[in-house]
Amino acid sequence: MISSIRLKNIRKRYKGTPFCLKIDNLEFHNRHIHVIVGPNGSGKSTILNLIAFLDKSESGHVLVDGHPVFNNKHDVDHEIRKKIGYVRQNRYLFDMSVFHNVALGLKIRKQPKNEITAKVDNILTELAIEHLRNRSVKSLSNGEYQKVAIAQVLVLMPEIILIDEPDTNIDILSTPSIERTIKKIQKERNSVVVMTTHSLKQARRMSPEIISIQEGRVIDSNDEKLFFEND
Amino acid sequence: MIYIIDGFKKALTIIFSLDREFLNIIMVSVSISFTSTILSVFLAIPFGIWLATARFRGRQIIVTILNTLMSVPTVVIGLFLYSVLSRQGPLGSLGILFTPAAMIVGQCILAFPIIAATVTGGVSNLGNRPYIAARLLGASPMRSTFLFLREAKLIVITSALAGFGRVFSEIGISMMLGGNIRFYTRNITSTIALETSRGEFGLGIALGIVLLIVAFLINAIVYSFRRA
Numbered sequence: 001m002i003s004s005i006r007l008k009n010i011r012k013r014y015k016g017t018p019f020c021l022k023i024d025n026l027e028f029h030n031r032h033i034h035v036i037v038g039p040n041g042s043g044k045s046t047i048l049n050l051i052a053f054l055d056k057s058e059s060g061h062v063l064v065d066g067h068p069v070f071n072n073k074h075d076v077d078h079e080i081r082k083k084i085g086y087v088r089q090n091r092y093l094f095d096m097s098v099f100h101n102v103a104l105g106l107k108i109r110k111q112p113k114n115e116i117t118a119k120v121d122n123i124l125t126e127l128a129i130e131h132l133r134n135r136s137v138k139s140l141s142n143g144e145y146q147k148v149a150i151a152q153v154l155v156l157m158p159e160i161i162l163i164d165e166p167d168t169n170i171d172i173l174s175t176p177s178i179e180r181t182i183k184k185i186q187k188e189r190n191s192v193v194v195m196t197t198h199s200l201k202q203a204r205r206m207s208p209e210i211i212s213i214q215e216g217r218v219i220d221s222n223d224e225k226l227f228f229e230n231d
Numbered sequence: 232m233i234y235i236i237d238g239f240k241k242a243l244t245i246i247f248s249l250d251r252e253f254l255n256i257i258m259v260s261v262s263i264s265f266t267s268t269i270l271s272v273f274l275a276i277p278f279g280i281w282l283a284t285a286r287f288r289g290r291q292i293i294v295t296i297l298n299t300l301m302s303v304p305t306v307v308i309g310l311f312l313y314s315v316l317s318r319q320g321p322l323g324s325l326g327i328l329f330t331p332a333a334m335i336v337g338q339c340i341l342a343f344p345i346i347a348a349t350v351t352g353g354v355s356n357l358g359n360r361p362y363i364a365a366r367l368l369g370a371s372p373m374r375s376t377f378l379f380l381r382e383a384k385l386i387v388i389t390s391a392l393a394g395f396g397r398v399f400s401e402i403g404i405s406m407m408l409g410g411n412i413r414f415y416t417r418n419i420t421s422t423i424a425l426e427t428s429r430g431e432f433g434l435g436i437a438l439g440i441v442l443l444i445v446a447f448l449i450n451a452i453v454y455s456f457r458r459a
């Protein structure tokens with residue numbers, strides 16, 4: 001059971017851009033949900049990509065339960081990969097029905113068929129999208145697509161849950177069911193959850209402490225007010 | 232004018248009597264072009280996917296070369312392979328000149344840039360997102376590749392059909408490398424050329440109709456896939 005992820009002395013640049021992520025020490029644990037806020041281009045998605053081992057930093061380590069994970073980019077321990085659920089900002093669903101998309105991760109984990117059906121139907125109900133069950137993802141609206149992408153990850157109840165901007169395209173009436181489901185799974189499963197948002201209100205609802213980043217650095221939470229004066 | 236009408240009459244007789252030579256020629260064309268397309272698909276699709284997703288210096292140059300090769304004249308491929316495969320050539324000892332094998336090699340080369348360029352174009356739009364999405368869901372590299380190909384199936388099918396359409400209707404390679412040997416390497420296009428030069432239009436017109444039907448079918452299939 002994974003209980004913490006720590007970024008240690010991380011330096012991450014992108015070729016041809018002045019951006020540099022600098023994080024000396026940042027820990028995410030499973031006692032509550034962690035929310036990262038910050039302006040566009042501040043490095044939120046970059047942090048999630050590093051935790052998901054989708055990308056590699058020039059220096060520093062990602063430690064899972066205190067142990068550095070060797071990241072050869074495509075060669076991270078398959079077992080760790082399977083414990084991570086990541087809803088990317090750049091979401092992608094497969095050209096199948098909603099049901100089969102949400103069932104895909106469970107199928108990959110070779111779960112029995114009847115369990116898969118039960119779990120998928122359960123998560124679709126929790127996110128109030130059971131009516132989309134047999135639709136092709138090509139026909140979904142942006143908000144519906146987003147909800148299915150979240151369902152696809154949450155149905156796995158992963159030990160590490162990363163969600164980049166769960167609120168994108170989501171109407172105010174649907175937000176509570178998504179927030180409730182994330183919280184519930186975090187509690188039930190004791191997952192390490194890291195999410196990002198542009199809404200300070202959502203951040204406050206989800207987490208007792210908010211991580212603010214700006215230009216690739218974690219900033220003092222007192223300064224954070226500066227960015228959200230109008231929220 | 233009479234000879235044209237005569238030719239059409241003969242053509243219809245050949246088609247509806249299922250003339251043995253007529254069917255044999257079609258079989259030669261279909262089997263050779265089908266084989267060369269399949270071989271080319273297995274080489275060109277991985278290459279096209281690699282070219283679309285890899286990031287390295289000189290990638291754009293390779294894409295440009297590939298696009299140029301799409302319109303390489305068949306006689307140039309014929310000339311090149313002839314010199315390589317002829318008795319004095321470096322691969323002369325294989326002894327495959329004027330056999331279906333030589334035609335297959337030539338058509339394979341002809342189809343390769345067409346299939347690879349179509350795949351590269353299509354996959355560039357798709358990007359590596361399906362592959363990454365699959366890996367993130369816990370799929371192995373192998374399974375992720377399959378899921379990726381599943382997403383790219385339309386691209387794969389249309390590129391293969393484009394390749395087949397090209398090799399099925401080419402003549403330079405068939406003539407120069409096949410040698411137009413009856414019941415062996417004589418295919419639709421080389422027969423049409425031969426019969427026409429002899430002033431015999433019946434068989435030529437019959438085979439021309441087959442070419443048109445195949446071209447129509449390929450377009451119809453591609454169109455129906457695009458719409459679905």
Ligand SMILES: Nc1ncnc2c1ncn2[C@@H]1O[C@H](COP(=O)(O)OP(=O)(O)OP(=O)(O)O)[C@@H](O)[C@H]1O
Binds near residue numbers: 041045047
């Ligand atoms: N693949 C990439 N190549 C080059 N630069 C990149 C790449 N990905 C991100 N960047 C740059 O790195 C910086 C941080 O990007 P990141 O996506 O982490 O920001 P973000 O905080 O998630 O922003 P947003 O709120 O818009 O999602 C930006 O300046 C961006 O332009």
Ligand SMILES: [Mg+2]
Binds near residue numbers: 044045046
């Ligand atoms: Mg982002």
